[in-house]
Amino acid sequence: MANRFGLGAIVTRPLLLIFVAAVYIFLMAPIFMVVLASLNSGAYLRFPPEGLSLRWYVAFYENTPFVDAMVLSFKVALISTLVSTIIGTMAAFYFARVREARGGLRVVLIAPILLPEILTAIALLLYYHQIGLGTRSLIGLQLGHILITTPYVFLNVTAGLGNMNPSLQEAARSLGATPAIAFRRVTLPLTKQGIVNGAMFAFIISFDTFSISLLLKSVDTMTLPIQLFEYLQWNFDPTAAAVSTISILITLAAVALTDRLVGLRVIRF
Amino acid sequence: MTVAAALPAPPQRSRFMPSQMVLLILPALVLVAFLLVIPYLNIIVMSFRVPATSAPYAPGFTFANYVRALADPFYLAVLWRTLVICSAVTLICFIIGFPVAYHLARTKSRLRVVLYACILSPLLVSTVIRLYGWMIILANNGIINAGLQDWGLISQPLPLMYNELGVIIGLVHVNLPFMVLPLLGALQGVNPVLEEAARSLGARGMTVMRRVIIPLAMPGIQAGVILVFVMAAGSFVTPVMLGGSRVKLMTPMVVQQLTETFLWPLGAALAIVLSVAGGLLILAWMRFTQRRMKGIA
Amino acid sequence: MTRVAIEGLHKVYRDSDRGEDVYAIKGIDLLVEDGTLVSLLGPSGCGKTTTLRCIAGFEPPDGGAIRFNDEDIVAQPPEQRDIGLVFQNYALFPHMTVAENIGFGLEMRKVGKADIQRRVGEVLDMVQMPTYGDRYPSQLSGGQQQRVALARALVIEPRVLLLDEPLANLDAKLREEMRFFIRSLQQRVGITTIYVTHDQSEAMVMSDRVVVMFGGLISQYADPRTIYARPATQQVAEFVGLSNFVAGIVSAREENGVRVAETAIGPLRCTAGEGFDVGDPALILVRPEAISLSRTRPDAGTNVFQGRVSERHFLGHTTDYRLAIASGNVLQVHLNTFSDIEPDAEVWCSFEPEQSWLVSPARGAS
Numbered sequence: 001m002a003n004r005f006g007l008g009a010i011v012t013r014p015l016l017l018i019f020v021a022a023v024y025i026f027l028m029a030p031i032f033m034v035v036l037a038s039l040n041s042g043a044y045l046r047f048p049p050e051g052l053s054l055r056w057y058v059a060f061y062e063n064t065p066f067v068d069a070m071v072l073s074f075k076v077a078l079i080s081t082l083v084s085t086i087i088g089t090m091a092a093f094y095f096a097r098v099r100e101a102r103g104g105l106r107v108v109l110i111a112p113i114l115l116p117e118i119l120t121a122i123a124l125l126l127y128y129h130q131i132g133l134g135t136r137s138l139i140g141l142q143l144g145h146i147l148i149t150t151p152y153v154f155l156n157v158t159a160g161l162g163n164m165n166p167s168l169q170e171a172a173r174s175l176g177a178t179p180a181i182a183f184r185r186v187t188l189p190l191t192k193q194g195i196v197n198g199a200m201f202a203f204i205i206s207f208d209t210f211s212i213s214l215l216l217k218s219v220d221t222m223t224l225p226i227q228l229f230e231y232l233q234w235n236f237d238p239t240a241a242a243v244s245t246i247s248i249l250i251t252l253a254a255v256a257l258t259d260r261l262v263g264l265r266v267i268r269f
Numbered sequence: 270m271t272v273a274a275a276l277p278a279p280p281q282r283s284r285f286m287p288s289q290m291v292l293l294i295l296p297a298l299v300l301v302a303f304l305l306v307i308p309y310l311n312i313i314v315m316s317f318r319v320p321a322t323s324a325p326y327a328p329g330f331t332f333a334n335y336v337r338a339l340a341d342p343f344y345l346a347v348l349w350r351t352l353v354i355c356s357a358v359t360l361i362c363f364i365i366g367f368p369v370a371y372h373l374a375r376t377k378s379r380l381r382v383v384l385y386a387c388i389l390s391p392l393l394v395s396t397v398i399r400l401y402g403w404m405i406i407l408a409n410n411g412i413i414n415a416g417l418q419d420w421g422l423i424s425q426p427l428p429l430m431y432n433e434l435g436v437i438i439g440l441v442h443v444n445l446p447f448m449v450l451p452l453l454g455a456l457q458g459v460n461p462v463l464e465e466a467a468r469s470l471g472a473r474g475m476t477v478m479r480r481v482i483i484p485l486a487m488p489g490i491q492a493g494v495i496l497v498f499v500m501a502a503g504s505f506v507t508p509v510m511l512g513g514s515r516v517k518l519m520t521p522m523v524v525q526q527l528t529e530t531f532l533w534p535l536g537a538a539l540a541i542v543l544s545v546a547g548g549l550l551i552l553a554w555m556r557f558t559q560r561r562m563k564g565i566a
Numbered sequence: 567m568t569r570v571a572i573e574g575l576h577k578v579y580r581d582s583d584r585g586e587d588v589y590a591i592k593g594i595d596l597l598v599e600d601g602t603l604v605s606l607l608g609p610s611g612c613g614k615t616t617t618l619r620c621i622a623g624f625e626p627p628d629g630g631a632i633r634f635n636d637e638d639i640v641a642q643p644p645e646q647r648d649i650g651l652v653f654q655n656y657a658l659f660p661h662m663t664v665a666e667n668i669g670f671g672l673e674m675r676k677v678g679k680a681d682i683q684r685r686v687g688e689v690l691d692m693v694q695m696p697t698y699g700d701r702y703p704s705q706l707s708g709g710q711q712q713r714v715a716l717a718r719a720l721v722i723e724p725r726v727l728l729l730d731e732p733l734a735n736l737d738a739k740l741r742e743e744m745r746f747f748i749r750s751l752q753q754r755v756g757i758t759t760i761y762v763t764h765d766q767s768e769a770m771v772m773s774d775r776v777v778v779m780f781g782g783l784i785s786q787y788a789d790p791r792t793i794y795a796r797p798a799t800q801q802v803a804e805f806v807g808l809s810n811f812v813a814g815i816v817s818a819r820e821e822n823g824v825r826v827a828e829t830a831i832g833p834l835r836c837t838a839g840e841g842f843d844v845g846d847p848a849l850i851l852v853r854p855e856a857i858s859l860s861r862t863r864p865d866a867g868t869n870v871f872q873g874r875v876s877e878r879h880f881l882g883h884t885t886d887y888r889l890a891i892a893s894g895n896v897l898q899v900h901l902n903t904f905s906d907i908e909p910d911a912e913v914w915c916s917f918e919p920e921q922s923w924l925v926s927p928a929r930g931a932s
Contacts, residue, residue, distance in 0.1 A: 027387055032402075033405045033412070044415065119309075124308050127308035130311065175670050208393075228401070244401060
């Protein structure tokens with residue numbers, strides 16, 4: 001009511017609402033279509049869909065390269081998450097403790113997500129070949145993943161620490177806690193949310209990332225997005241949709257788990 | 270200052286020992302130094318190497334790769350097309366992203382959280398999957414063409430992908446969240462009271478938008494534009510999956526030079542040419558917007 | 567039983583922008599007697615919070631000593647000083663319940679579980695929140711959080727209680743209530759308390775003694791009544807309460823510290839402390855409520871002069887008059903609301919010599 005003549009009027013203007021709704025449909029449509037195609041019994045998605053079927057999930061289960069790729073992606077993502085969570089959290093604590101830390105250093109640490117991923121992938125590809133690491137082993141790919149996931153942990157933990165009232169540590173000290181105990185009893189529990197959210201991002205980014213994996217892959221190291229990409233070059237059948245849907249579900253599970261554990265943080269740019 | 274000289278030295282306190290603190294940041298620094306700084310410097314060096322046929326490069330250094338990259342009309346055409354398409358994608362993202370961000374920043378709807386999740390969710394789904402979704406929609410035997418043919422509206426499928434249209438649709442979709450999120454951040458920081466103040470002074474809706482909201486949201490606009498442009502210029506999978514072999518863009522071409530024809534020095538030079546060209550455009554944009562941001566950021 | 571003594575305290579900050587050292591505290595001496603509440607009062611940047619943080623142990627002083635009963639604690643880390651600290655933003659641990667917050671300090675002191683529970687219960691009763699133990703800080707109002715913060719600081723029975731603008735985030739009505747609450751609690755427990763505030767009325771109401779600080783130095787350390795009626799400097803007088811100043815030159819010394827000063831509105835008799843010899847410049851401080859007005863010339867022999875009412879403002883409990891007087895000054899006078907003097911009325915003003923005070927003019931002031 002009060003908004004009728006205020007700015008609220010713009011927000012509820014029908015034309016704007018229709019436009020905004022259309023953009024949301026545009027955003028969600030492809031994801032929705034993939035899920036729908038995976039459950040459709042026909043080889044091509046039509047409206048109305050031809051019928052409900054899980055045959056493409058069976059096809060996925062019988063497709064060894066896809067299953068292998070999914071297992072590999074999962075492993076790589078877990079290792080990336082573990083390592084980058086440790087490295088990124090440590091770096092964030094450095095910035096929280098050392099007030100003199102330079103802004104430039106911060107930019108260097110988040111550079112892996114500021115620079116185009118494909119350029120980093122190209123740089124790593126040439127570099128690996130020159131130092132003799134090549135792309136025959138998993139190590140190069142794994143290191144590349146850790147490089148691009150660490151900034152997500154760093155940013156999330158830094159944000160959590162930044163929001164923390166600095167008086168809390170002082171309050172703990174004034175009540176008799178040593179710096180170590182104040183850290184363990186006050187700082188760490190309050191940082192947990194940032195750490196777990198950062199870990200979630202690290203997992204999802206590693207699980208989904210494409211460019212780094214494409215350039216650093218070998219025959220033995222086909223991650224799921226790469227396998228999917230290669231498959232779609234020659235095939236168009238909904239086995240790919242079933243694979244995609246499972247991949248989306250894994251991501252959602254990571255989000256849900258994070259929400260259950262510590263609650264999701266609102267991401268801001 | 271004379272007082273300071275007369276004072277005893279401050280007692281040593283155990284607040285922190287800088288040497289120990291450095292251990293906290295050391296792993297991250299090593300990671301970035303060895304896997305980012307050195308490899309990037311390596312590309313620059315590589316771009317000056319002498320090309321060879323039997324090995325990736327021959328001994329010695331040369332400017333020939335840059336001469337070739339900048340003199341060959343084919344490469345220049347690809348570079349030009351890349352910059353034009355990326356600018357178009359950025360503009361489209363702004364035009365459709367701004368109303369969405371504004372609505373989300375101001376709405377009091379209970380669906381707010383759901384809408385926010387919708388903006389974020391594409392980021393949580395692999396690009397390959399999202400582009401696959403577009404293939405299901407846009408392909409010759411995809412939903413749109415099949416639907417139109419079933420209703421008898423068209424006899425031949427419309428060319429919706431494997432052309433520039435498909436690439437632009439894909440790039441807009443993939444990068445839209447990177448426009449909306451910074452805009453949202455900026456618009457949430459614009460106090461609605463300012464809009465009411467402008468109204469009370471007699472400004473109409475569109476004038477309020479142009480004179481108050483957009484200028485105050487400039488930091489977000491600046492960030493969103495840069496993010497989307499960089500992301501679009503560096504995209505590889507979108508032009509390949511939705512453009513096919515017909516739409517030649519710089520990034521896929523560079524990757525091709527490196528992984529298929531193994532022309533490392535030329536590939537490196539092309540990558541640097543694209544980065545510098547993109548960087549110059551961003552610099553120009555920052556200078557353009559900086560003048561409009563006095564007193565804000 | 568703790569007496570706090572601060573001797574020659576200095577604190578220097580490095581201003582990295584200008585590359586020079588800036589003094590936050592320029593040498594402070596202060597003695598806080600056992601069981602008293604002393605306020606550190608001053609504008610922001612005067613060094614009061616820095617002083618408190620030095621006592622708490624969060625700022626290492628660059629010189630001087632801080633003694634609790636003759637024991638210099640400067641070298642001790644905060645957790646060994648046995649202090650209770652209440653922050654402006656309360657600093658309650660958001661991930662702990664009220665009971666866990668209050669019990670934290672006892673836990674650090676290795677008190678047994680049952681004892682902790684009992685003492686937390688007692689202190690919750692003391693702050694009148696017996697049923698709130700299981701709540702989280704986010705579920706409490708500002709005033710409740712404030713009381714929990716107090717309880718958390720008091721339950722460890724610290725040697726000294728330090729409060730850093732604890733009421734600054736509360737609304738006016740609650741702030742008023744909490745003043746009396748904190749004061750009565752402090753007197754009941756009998757704990758030595760140092761209270762930082764920029765609110766002069768808060769300092770007046772709550773304190774046994776008040777330290778007025780400007781620019782890293784103590785301007786005056788006295789009981790509230792003395793600070794108000796006998797301020798040491800013009801700066802103190804202006805910071806505490808409302809002031810009228812009339813400039814003059816001392817012309818005679820009389821009994822009981824009374825001086826006669828020649829001013830633009832004639833000779834005035836007023837009270838003064840040390841100094842103020844004949845010929846010295848001086849400012850006569852008269853508080854607005856010390857001046858009485860009448861339509862007819864009063865019988866009193868001294869300190870009578872004429873003025874014209876230029877403005878009248880209704881304040882509720884009093885009425886504020888602005889008087890134009892012969893010297894060209896404007897005097898502020900507060901009278902009982904039920905007095906009725908019209909604007910533009912010509913009136914007679916007078917004040918008692920013992921209700922005025924001589925201060926030295928601040929350098930640079932006219």
